[in-house]
Amino acid sequence: MTVIFVLVLFSYSQIAFCAALIFQSVSKATCWHGDLCPLPAHHTQLISPYVPYMQAEKVLLEMQDPKKGVKSQPQRLVITTIPHAITVCALYSNSFFPMLSLARQLLNSCSGFLSSEARSFGSMLVALGYIYPLQDHKRLVIKPDASLYRFQTPYFWPTQQWPVEDTDYAIYLAKRNIRKKGILELHEQEQYNRLHKWMNHKWDFIVMQAKEQYRAAKERKKPDRVVFDCQERAYWVVHRPPVRTHTHTHTHTHTHTDSYQTCTTYTGCRLLPRVKSSVSIGALVKYCATYNSHDPFLSKCLPSNPWLTDDVTYWTLNMPNVEIPTKMRVERWTFSFGELLSDPRGRDDFRLFLKKEFSGENLAFWEGCEDLKWGTAVTMREKAEQIYKTFLARGAPRWINIDGKTMEITVSGLRHPHRYVLDAAQTHIYMLMKKVSKHTRSDAQLEQNARNRRPSLSPIILRQQELEQRAKMAASAPVDITQLCRFTTPVSHLAVYSGFTDSPSANASPSLPFVAPTPVCPSPISVALDSNSASERRAEAGEGEAERNPEARAPAGGNVLKSRMALSLRRLLKRGCSPSTMFASLSPKGQAAAGTSRIQPLCPDQPSQAPPRRTGNFFQIKVDIPPECRIYPIESEDEEEENRASSRGGVGAKEIICPWESLTPQNGTG
Amino acid sequence: MDVAASSEESWKTMFPSAVLSLCHMQVVACYRNLASCVGGCTDSLQLRDDLRQTREKAQKLAVSTCQHLTSHLRDKSLPQEQRRELELLWVAFSSSLELLHVDMCKVFSMGDIFCLANTTALVQTGLQGGGSEVAARALSLPDLNQAQTPADGLENQERSAMEKEISQIDHMIDDMEMKVNVLRWMVEPHGPQYAEPLSSTDSASLALLTVDEEQPGHQPLCQRSRIFVFLLLFAVVLVAATLSVCVVFFS
Numbered sequence A: 001m002t003v004i005f006v007l008v009l010f011s012y013s014q015i016a017f018c019a020a021l022i023f024q025s026v027s028k029a030t031c032w033h034g035d036l037c038p039l040p041a042h043h044t045q046l047i048s049p050y051v052p053y054m055q056a057e058k059v060l061l062e063m064q065d066p067k068k069g070v071k072s073q074p075q076r077l078v079i080t081t082i083p084h085a086i087t088v089c090a091l092y093s094n095s096f097f098p099m100l101s102l103a104r105q106l107l108n109s110c111s112g113f114l115s116s117e118a119r120s121f122g123s124m125l126v127a128l129g130y131i132y133p134l135q136d137h138k139r140l141v142i143k144p145d146a147s148l149y150r151f152q153t154p155y156f157w158p159t160q161q162w163p164v165e166d167t168d169y170a171i172y173l174a175k176r177n178i179r180k181k182g183i184l185e186l187h188e189q190e191q192y193n194r195l196h197k198w199m200n201h202k203w204d205f206i207v208m209q210a211k212e213q214y215r216a217a218k219e220r221k222k223p224d225r226v227v228f229d230c231q232e233r234a235y236w237v238v239h240r241p242p243v244r245t246h247t248h249t250h251t252h253t254h255t256h257t258d259s260y261q262t263c264t265t266y267t268g269c270r271l272l273p274r275v276k277s278s279v280s281i282g283a284l285v286k287y288c289a290t291y292n293s294h295d296p297f298l299s300k301c302l303p304s305n306p307w308l309t310d311d312v313t314y315w316t317l318n319m320p321n322v323e324i325p326t327k328m329r330v331e332r333w334t335f336s337f338g339e340l341l342s343d344p345r346g347r348d349d350f351r352l353f354l355k356k357e358f359s360g361e362n363l364a365f366w367e368g369c370e371d372l373k374w375g376t377a378v379t380m381r382e383k384a385e386q387i388y389k390t391f392l393a394r395g396a397p398r399w400i401n402i403d404g405k406t407m408e409i410t411v412s413g414l415r416h417p418h419r420y421v422l423d424a425a426q427t428h429i430y431m432l433m434k435k436v437s438k439h440t441r442s443d444a445q446l447e448q449n450a451r452n453r454r455p456s457l458s459p460i461i462l463r464q465q466e467l468e469q470r471a472k473m474a475a476s477a478p479v480d481i482t483q484l485c486r487f488t489t490p491v492s493h494l495a496v497y498s499g500f501t502d503s504p505s506a507n508a509s510p511s512l513p514f515v516a517p518t519p520v521c522p523s524p525i526s527v528a529l530d531s532n533s534a535s536e537r538r539a540e541a542g543e544g545e546a547e548r549n550p551e552a553r554a555p556a557g558g559n560v561l562k563s564r565m566a567l568s569l570r571r572l573l574k575r576g577c578s579p580s581t582m583f584a585s586l587s588p589k590g591q592a593a594a595g596t597s598r599i600q601p602l603c604p605d606q607p608s609q610a611p612p613r614r615t616g617n618f619f620q621i622k623v624d625i626p627p628e629c630r631i632y633p634i635e636s637e638d639e640e641e642e643n644r645a646s647s648r649g650g651v652g653a654k655e656i657i658c659p660w661e662s663l664t665p666q667n668g669t670g
Numbered sequence B: 001m002d003v004a005a006s007s008e009e010s011w012k013t014m015f016p017s018a019v020l021s022l023c024h025m026q027v028v029a030c031y032r033n034l035a036s037c038v039g040g041c042t043d044s045l046q047l048r049d050d051l052r053q054t055r056e057k058a059q060k061l062a063v064s065t066c067q068h069l070t071s072h073l074r075d076k077s078l079p080q081e082q083r084r085e086l087e088l089l090w091v092a093f094s095s096s097l098e099l100l101h102v103d104m105c106k107v108f109s110m111g112d113i114f115c116l117a118n119t120t121a122l123v124q125t126g127l128q129g130g131g132s133e134v135a136a137r138a139l140s141l142p143d144l145n146q147a148q149t150p151a152d153g154l155e156n157q158e159r160s161a162m163e164k165e166i167s168q169i170d171h172m173i174d175d176m177e178m179k180v181n182v183l184r185w186m187v188e189p190h191g192p193q194y195a196e197p198l199s200s201t202d203s204a205s206l207a208l209l210t211v212d213e214e215q216p217g218h219q220p221l222c223q224r225s226r227i228f229v230f231l232l233l234f235a236v237v238l239v240a241a242t243l244s245v246c247v248v249f250f251s
Helices: A002-029 A053-063 A088-092 A094-107 A114-128 A166-179 A186-198 A200-218 A222-239 A254-271 A277-294 A313-317 A327-335 A337-342 A344-356 A360-374 A380-392 A404-413 A423-438 A459-475 A481-488 A532-548 A554-575 A579-589 A592-602 A607-614 A637-654 A659-663 B002-035 B045-073 B080-113 B132-139 B155-179 B203-213 B223-250
Strands: A073-076 A081-087 A131-133 A148-151
Touching: A002 B223, A053 A114, A073 A148, A081 A222, A114 A131, A131 A222, A166 A186, A166 A200, A166 A222, A166 B080, A186 A200, A200 A222, A200 B002, A200 B080, A200 B132, A277 A327, A327 A337, A327 A344, A337 A344, A337 A423, A344 A360, A344 A423, A360 A380, A360 A423, A380 A404, A404 A423, B002 B045, B002 B080, B002 B132, B045 B080, B045 B132, B045 B155, B080 B155
Parallel strands: none
Antiparallel strands: A073 A081, A081 A148, A131 A148
């Protein structure tokens, strides 16, 4: 009986004890401190000015003061107790108030409730990584409850902005994996795999270092080990957050923007075309080597670098509409077609050249497309319509010749015009013009350019002149033949540099029948296709003789070559086709050999054939052409072909000598 | 015979370099562990002294490893396999050297901010113990070259010495890059992607941490302990009830 009674008493005491325990734990759950401050429920306004790290540090250091700073409490875990955990209340408590006034001064904000400010400041501290939450460590927010936080060790502070290395992150992830396999989360796993791929060469080191760090940490006592792990974990949550974590604070944390930026960068990078570095570096080296001598700072420029000597001659000589381009400038045009087009002077010359070839509409179309692309959005529709009416429509005054497919695409795109609707056609025309320029470009002549200086005009006048010129050109579509011929008439004072220099008298010979119909210049329509055979044969004769006697008759040969080439070019541009189709179209006419021989230089894969052509181009010296050069017996085509073929190899090397170089002493300063 | 001789030779070449490299990595890991305490509540002269000693040890090891590896890698007659192994060691050593450099710079700049004279400003990080065990681990490694010089430096002397040492490491890294051309991206590691968990898994600290991880935003204190207490209470109540019933029945 008594035993049972004793037992009953014992059990009741146990009940009481357990109740007391529960009561205590419940009481600890709620924050029953005397200085509990009411926290607002709404989210706070963020303090927008970016708080420099140093100032946050100052505040943090003040918070450490045992008397005036934040009161801390021990964090109770199952096995042990770890000190220095702080609650939000302690953070916002009255003792923090002096710190907050300091913070207010630092932040330069003059209004705001204490609690909202405190909250923003606290959130910022957490987001930056100065304080980390002990529970719910993945979300870096300050919560208005009894959750605990701890100060981060200064080694992990973001103050100095030490670079956050991927190596360290890999070591950290490896360490976590050592502790317990499979503990890594999904995004951490992905990062681990990515790092394993990109830092594969270091992987042995990373694994070994992780093991060593793990072993070193084990030397410490258990509570310290927990603290260390928490610290490191918090550090990596700040600097390598899982993507798309929504933090309540919108403070200017570089981590948040970082992760977003890295995301976009990686997605962008995946879509970029990739080139082998040897290829891209080779291209860079080639570019540098080519342009090295043209850079006024990297190599000497004549007459002198204006930035260094304050002498503006260099700029005067290189103005956009200077009459005579300098040697270096013309050399630049030979680098690529793009260079020629981008230089206004080069473009002018090219325009003139194309006018000679009666294919000026190509350049005009290209310029129109550029205008459309770079113009204002308001004018786009009208411009597109204008271009269509002028160049693309059937029976347009300046109809350009592009293939059917491109035309289809363009016309269908023009129903809803936008900036880039003419891109396909523009590219086509660009490539066409490029092919043309390829074998007319040459080591152009630069003669006594520096000597023929003009007095410099003010930029306003230059601009006016430019506009007038443009208006004139716009007004002069369709191509006015008489105007064209005015350009072709050699201008005496421009002895060194002119466009087409065929004097009417020189062209009167029967060997060049295609200029015969008009005394001044050929009419495109009359020469079109029927008289081709005759003219070509005769032109071939001219070419054959030119090849046989390159230097002596270079100018004449040049003329003939040029005229032959002009013919072929015109044909090429009219048809607007690739060389292969040219082959096909010409072969049935029995001019296959002639066609191929002439067209071959147009193929890009036979550059060796190109140089012989270069001597005849439209950048020529006007010289007296000895009339006897013109008269040659007309030989059979085949013989000429053979001759040409055989002499090509030998002549090719010789023809690189520029004809004008041998004739420069003859020219006066003009 | 030849094979044995060559393998023995390769062993002679590789062994010291490998050992040195491994020791260096250990010391760097210990240094990092100690460095993360600087500025915290356990920061003290003792800690700084430990740091200094660990640092000196790391430097000595670095110098000897560097010499070894450089001399072997510049030897043109090295067989291909050995060269590959040495390159692997080279990459590992240079990475750990970089880690050491970064840690040294961090400690140097933090020493500026956290002066030991003002102990109230040290951050309360929750650490309790010192780092003496870690330092002991670092310093217990065998020293292949010279004996340690037990010096107890004052803080100022230490700062200037530290600056010198940082620049020394800098130069060493530069020198290494100049003298030996190792293409890092060509090096293939031997080890696995995932490090195997070490035999004595740290269950205790694991438990502590997982307790934290399992409670996202719930009540702060241990749910488990409360459940335990409730169960206990329930059991006791049950016992008491049965006993009371017995009492009632039998009396």
